[in-house]
Amino acid sequence: MALLTHLFGKLANAVALLLAVLVMNFCLIHLAPGDPVQVIAGEMGGASPEVIAALRAKYGLDHSLLEQMFTYLGKVAHGDFGYSYYFNQPVLGLILQRLPATLYLAAASLVVAVLIGTVLGVISARRPNGLLSHGVTVLALAGHAAPIFWTGLLLLLLFGSVWPILPVNGMTDVVNPKTGFAYAADVAKHLVLPSITLGLVFVAQYSRLARVNMIDVLSADYIRTARAKGLPERVVLVKHALRNTLIPIVTVVGLQFGNLFAGAVLVETVYSWPGMGRLVFDSILRRDYPTLMGVLFFSAVMVIAANILTDLVYRLIDPRIRAGAR
Amino acid sequence: MSTMESSLAMAQKPLPSVSKVPKAVSPARAALRQFMKSPSGVAGAILLLLLLAGTALGPWLYPVDPLDIVGLPFAAPAADAPLGTDYLGRDVLAGLIYGGRATLTVGAVAALITIVIGVTVGALAGFFGGWVDALLVKIAEFFQVLPPLLFAMVLVTLFGPKLSTITLAIGAVSWTSAARLTRAEFMRLRDLDFIKASRAAGAGSLHLILRVVLPNALPPIIVSATLAIGTAILFEGGLSFLGLGDPNTMSWGLMIGQNRNYVLDAWWAVTFPGAAIFLAVLAVSLVGDGVNDAVNPRLRRR
Numbered sequence: 001m002a003l004l005t006h007l008f009g010k011l012a013n014a015v016a017l018l019l020a021v022l023v024m025n026f027c028l029i030h031l032a033p034g035d036p037v038q039v040i041a042g043e044m045g046g047a048s049p050e051v052i053a054a055l056r057a058k059y060g061l062d063h064s065l066l067e068q069m070f071t072y073l074g075k076v077a078h079g080d081f082g083y084s085y086y087f088n089q090p091v092l093g094l095i096l097q098r099l100p101a102t103l104y105l106a107a108a109s110l111v112v113a114v115l116i117g118t119v120l121g122v123i124s125a126r127r128p129n130g131l132l133s134h135g136v137t138v139l140a141l142a143g144h145a146a147p148i149f150w151t152g153l154l155l156l157l158l159f160g161s162v163w164p165i166l167p168v169n170g171m172t173d174v175v176n177p178k179t180g181f182a183y184a185a186d187v188a189k190h191l192v193l194p195s196i197t198l199g200l201v202f203v204a205q206y207s208r209l210a211r212v213n214m215i216d217v218l219s220a221d222y223i224r225t226a227r228a229k230g231l232p233e234r235v236v237l238v239k240h241a242l243r244n245t246l247i248p249i250v251t252v253v254g255l256q257f258g259n260l261f262a263g264a265v266l267v268e269t270v271y272s273w274p275g276m277g278r279l280v281f282d283s284i285l286r287r288d289y290p291t292l293m294g295v296l297f298f299s300a301v302m303v304i305a306a307n308i309l310t311d312l313v314y315r316l317i318d319p320r321i322r323a324g325a326r
Numbered sequence: 327m328s329t330m331e332s333s334l335a336m337a338q339k340p341l342p343s344v345s346k347v348p349k350a351v352s353p354a355r356a357a358l359r360q361f362m363k364s365p366s367g368v369a370g371a372i373l374l375l376l377l378l379a380g381t382a383l384g385p386w387l388y389p390v391d392p393l394d395i396v397g398l399p400f401a402a403p404a405a406d407a408p409l410g411t412d413y414l415g416r417d418v419l420a421g422l423i424y425g426g427r428a429t430l431t432v433g434a435v436a437a438l439i440t441i442v443i444g445v446t447v448g449a450l451a452g453f454f455g456g457w458v459d460a461l462l463v464k465i466a467e468f469f470q471v472l473p474p475l476l477f478a479m480v481l482v483t484l485f486g487p488k489l490s491t492i493t494l495a496i497g498a499v500s501w502t503s504a505a506r507l508t509r510a511e512f513m514r515l516r517d518l519d520f521i522k523a524s525r526a527a528g529a530g531s532l533h534l535i536l537r538v539v540l541p542n543a544l545p546p547i548i549v550s551a552t553l554a555i556g557t558a559i560l561f562e563g564g565l566s567f568l569g570l571g572d573p574n575t576m577s578w579g580l581m582i583g584q585n586r587n588y589v590l591d592a593w594w595a596v597t598f599p600g601a602a603i604f605l606a607v608l609a610v611s612l613v614g615d616g617v618n619d620a621v622n623p624r625l626r627r628r
Contacts, residue, residue: 020468032484145608147560149567149582150600153589157597161590262475266564270586280476281568284483296480300471 014304021300025293026069082290091294102275106260108191112199113206121210143204148263152197152270166192169272198267213245247317254310258303360620367616373609384423392420392576400592410594412585421581422602428577432493436558439497441551444504452512453535466502474499475564482570489572496561504550511543545621552614556607563603578603
């Protein structure tokens with residue numbers, strides 16, 4: 001019951017935030033220098049005054065700003081995010097069509113990052129002053145400093161020309177389209193480089209976090225008890241220590257969803273991955289504002305959803321929060 | 327000699343007077359001394375100085391216009407263009423030298439904007455609390471919901487890819503973490519006795535914020551400022567990479583963005599500017615670690 005009330009509060013807050021994002025979207029478009037109709041006309045390669053007046057009426061630009069804003073909000077409430085004049089289809093459809101590819105990429109990168117990060121962190125926590133531990137620290141620093149698009153291009157260079165064992169372009173094999181299980185395998189193969197590129201950025205942080213927490217946890221009394229009971233070291237590490245190390249990592253993963261998404265924009269551009277990132281890139285090139293604003297709104301939706309989900313998972317892993325009031 | 331003098335002084339005055347405490351070391355000097363003890367911090371500082379010297383002195387040592395076409399496109403590194411040429415036949419080394427000026431300036435100025443906005447918001451929220459805090463936290467929450475890079479992309483697309491717009495956009499989207507940090511520090515300090523004493527002595531809010539609380543909240547803020555520079559450099563790179571760089575000003579990000587489609591034809595045109603960004607961000611984060619050790623001795627990383 002407490003959980004439901006809590007969740008309801010979170011959702012109400014989310015709705016308020018999203019409404020604010022929409023209002024900002026609207027204001028941004030109208031604050032931007034240049035008449036939107038002129039921009040649209042420019043994109044079409046020029047238009048006569050009559051056409052411009054017609055466009056103005058069509059987009060409701062002949063009404064007052066406040067009226068326009070309520071019209072806009074009303075449309076969004078009905079799922080109408082405007083019409084992309086470059087892709088020539090409704091923005092909502094465009095986004096929903098691209099969303100799965102980005103979610104695959106994000107999920108795969110998270111797996112890469114959490115897995116490698118935790119393993120490196122745990123390894124280096126066992127001997128905090130050992131050579132391996134220092135190596136992990138250096139690696140973490142380097143991983144943080146390397147621009148994601150640069151790592152992507154270097155991997156593209158490596159696997160595109162020097163050692164061509166992995167596909168470096170797109171999501172599927174266009175020449176030999178596959179179906180069923182072979183299709184899934186094909187997508188997975190195309191996913192390897194993009195997800196490693198995106199995942200590496202976060203490995204640094206997760207390994208550092210895992211290391212610090214693991215050192216903390218390993219010096220705790222209950223670990224000493226577990227060892228004293230004669231449990232094998234592997235069981236102590238994995239069953240007792242790791243569980244408590246994972247809690248802060250889950251939190252950070254959830255809070256970083258926005259960064260993950262922004263990173264996906266860059267990675268998708270490098271590897272021509274057909275997700276939202278590509279969509280952003282194309283709409284920037286064409287100055288396709290409705291699409292850009294739609295993506296901004298949807299990314300806010302995803303970040304909020306990720307935050308709420310993290311909160312729930314956190315409550316599931318950590319019984320202390322479940323028991324006590326927030 | 328000095329040892330003798332001091333021992334003489336000791337002999338003459340066996341009991342050190344209470345008023346004559348050892349000469350106080352200024353906090354800045356103490357921090358500097360502590361910083362010099364951190365090998366990674368010193369390495370970062372040296373690397374950063376080298377990069378700054380390269381971009382500052384480069385034009386005298388290597389007077390080539392980065393926007394001039396000096397040879398055939400995609401010429402491999404050779405004597406007349408030590409790092410090769412790009413897709414238009416422009417000199418990559420000249421691009422690195424001049425591009426560094428733009429990139430490092432954007433990084434520094436954007437970080438400054440980030441910190442000024444973040445500290446102002448955080449200080450007001452943390453100091454006043456109540457509805458001011460509630461309102462500012464809501465605003466920060468709003469900004470946190472939008473992925474910063476994406477938000478910056480939208481801003482630059484709408485207001486045009488100029489170096490000034492890019493810098494402002496980066497500052498405008500990345501202030502929330504500095505604000506959160508400052509807010510926490512101010513809330514912690516607000517109720518300490520010496521602040522209360524100051525308040526009781528009749529100090530105004532502005533005086534309290536700027537002269538009493540802020541100096542004490544400074545250490546973590548300085549660390550986050552160092553880190554903000556690295557983030558801003560990566561931002562500039564990302565925006566330019568997506569075609570949102572200022573096409574009239576050479577920058578490291580612009581070089582990568584413009585040459586990225588030809589990476590298989592001319593690896594040097596993207597690898598070198600990328601390495602430059604990498605080194606700059608690495609240098610700044612090493613310095614940040616060193617500064618952290620110097621100003622937060624108690625919070626030293628394990």
